[in-house]
Amino acid sequence: MRLVLKQHSVLPGFGLTLGYTLLYLSLIVLIPLGALFARSAAMPVADFWRTVTEPRVLAAYRLTFGASLVGATINAVFGFIVAWSLVRYRFPGRKLLDSLVDLPFALPTAVSGIALTAIFAQTGWLGQYLEPLGIKAAFSQLGVTIALTFIGLPFVVRTLQPALEELNAEIEEAAASLGASRWQTFWRVILPTVSPALLTGFALAFARALGEYGSVVFISGNMPLKTEIASLMIIMKLDQYKYAEATAIAAVMLVASFAILLAINALQWWIGRGRLKGI
Amino acid sequence: MATPVKDRRATNDPLWLRVLLVGISVAFIGVLLVLPLVAVFVEALRGGLASYFANITHPAALRAIRLTLLAAVIAVPLNLLFGVMASWAIAKFEFRGKSLLITLVDLPFAVSPVISGLIYVLLFGMQGLFGKTLAAWDLEIIFAVPGVVLATVFVTFPFVARELIPLMQEQGDEEEQAALSLGASGLQTFWRVTIPNIKWGLLYGVILCNARAMGEFGAVSVVAGHRGRTNTIPLHVELLYNEFNAPAAFAVASILALLGLVTLAAKTFLEWKVQSQLREPLEPATAEA
Numbered sequence: 001m002r003l004v005l006k007q008h009s010v011l012p013g014f015g016l017t018l019g020y021t022l023l024y025l026s027l028i029v030l031i032p033l034g035a036l037f038a039r040s041a042a043m044p045v046a047d048f049w050r051t052v053t054e055p056r057v058l059a060a061y062r063l064t065f066g067a068s069l070v071g072a073t074i075n076a077v078f079g080f081i082v083a084w085s086l087v088r089y090r091f092p093g094r095k096l097l098d099s100l101v102d103l104p105f106a107l108p109t110a111v112s113g114i115a116l117t118a119i120f121a122q123t124g125w126l127g128q129y130l131e132p133l134g135i136k137a138a139f140s141q142l143g144v145t146i147a148l149t150f151i152g153l154p155f156v157v158r159t160l161q162p163a164l165e166e167l168n169a170e171i172e173e174a175a176a177s178l179g180a181s182r183w184q185t186f187w188r189v190i191l192p193t194v195s196p197a198l199l200t201g202f203a204l205a206f207a208r209a210l211g212e213y214g215s216v217v218f219i220s221g222n223m224p225l226k227t228e229i230a231s232l233m234i235i236m237k238l239d240q241y242k243y244a245e246a247t248a249i250a251a252v253m254l255v256a257s258f259a260i261l262l263a264i265n266a267l268q269w270w271i272g273r274g275r276l277k278g279i
Numbered sequence: 280m281a282t283p284v285k286d287r288r289a290t291n292d293p294l295w296l297r298v299l300l301v302g303i304s305v306a307f308i309g310v311l312l313v314l315p316l317v318a319v320f321v322e323a324l325r326g327g328l329a330s331y332f333a334n335i336t337h338p339a340a341l342r343a344i345r346l347t348l349l350a351a352v353i354a355v356p357l358n359l360l361f362g363v364m365a366s367w368a369i370a371k372f373e374f375r376g377k378s379l380l381i382t383l384v385d386l387p388f389a390v391s392p393v394i395s396g397l398i399y400v401l402l403f404g405m406q407g408l409f410g411k412t413l414a415a416w417d418l419e420i421i422f423a424v425p426g427v428v429l430a431t432v433f434v435t436f437p438f439v440a441r442e443l444i445p446l447m448q449e450q451g452d453e454e455e456q457a458a459l460s461l462g463a464s465g466l467q468t469f470w471r472v473t474i475p476n477i478k479w480g481l482l483y484g485v486i487l488c489n490a491r492a493m494g495e496f497g498a499v500s501v502v503a504g505h506r507g508r509t510n511t512i513p514l515h516v517e518l519l520y521n522e523f524n525a526p527a528a529f530a531v532a533s534i535l536a537l538l539g540l541v542t543l544a545a546k547t548f549l550e551w552k553v554q555s556q557l558r559e560p561l562e563p564a565t566a567e568a
Contacts, residue, residue: 014368
């Protein structure tokens, strides 16, 4: 028991539960994930580089990162408005609206995918009005962005809500009594206070969008060099039994999402310290 | 701590702004989130009720429903057992490396669906690490049911644990210690003290776990291949849609949409239950900040 230094407790079952946890975690998660990294590490660097810089793969990366960034930004703006309305205002149907925010979590991605396509296709409910304006919403990069916006919204709203609830009214009152306009109070007091939460929500939405597959593949149309996303490239390589190439593309995406996760954790740690200092 | 303030003239927004922001919120959620949900049911029922029922009782659809239920029936209990074990070890004991362990439990959420499927193909696929061994024994995992189950277990791995760990940490272990000092055995303490305390949180985790297990698409799509032999409900939706059979695709999708709505309702109810359970046993004097 030198590795796992446990403090004394009268409760039983430590060995059993921790042992089971570690065993199950290793079998289901750690060993399979390790295999992926081992496999991509075993690949010659030149092959790895050639795969991830293939024009088609590069285009897919560009679209995936670009559309995810745009989607997360849209969600940061509208997610803030939604969270603000839910926390600050009382209006009929507020509880229902609050529950509906989780819809993208509850709806399986394939279902959202075909539903969004049906709405935004040329003959769809909204697509038919966008078409005359020259806006091609489905089977385009715009379609990919719409789908990635759809799945990201709950992340921003759900991280912002507790932060807005904790916001101290006295600070706002102080700002107002010192002569700040409502607009100044928002920019100088409210936004800086909740910005770590906003940033966390943005990063979570971005990370989720990077790996999204189901809600995108139907509306994207999957045209080579134009509307293919990174997840689709992995599946295509697998369909051609090019395991090594699929692994290389996946490794880049995985490193990107782990880096974002790490950044979020650092951010959380920073918020935690801020709170200790006494906000 | 949020203290409800009745009169906050200085912090209240003018009426026009309130109406504008609520209007934007309702419009954004209405168009982006609610409209697709409505579209599923409208498209599913376009051909009338008779063809709707014909579509969802088609043998291939029923096969897909059966496989989805099978995957969920295996994945949910496995992850439930893991969730309870992990949260007991993490919430009731202090040990080195605990925060690392919590991060690792959440890891599958950081892995995208397609990559979640890929890692099992790399292990058990034809060119995978164990591919030759499996072939020699005539065992099939990838492009077969076990692969679908494994991928489902992976993507739903953290749900119960991540719900229970903070709940049990907040509740502490005083009640368990009391039970033990009164002569209850470890198992008795667990069943009679811990389980009643965490039951709503447990149910919450199970419901989210189940929803994801039944709705997972990307990971399952990778391990099931495109042969149509091992179709779950979401994969069957894709197959029908790509065959230009939209009415059938939406009919089958409506089953999943219904599941999503039930999940949403249960989630809202349980969130309220968990909150009231958290407040109940903690007297203000013993509550630790």
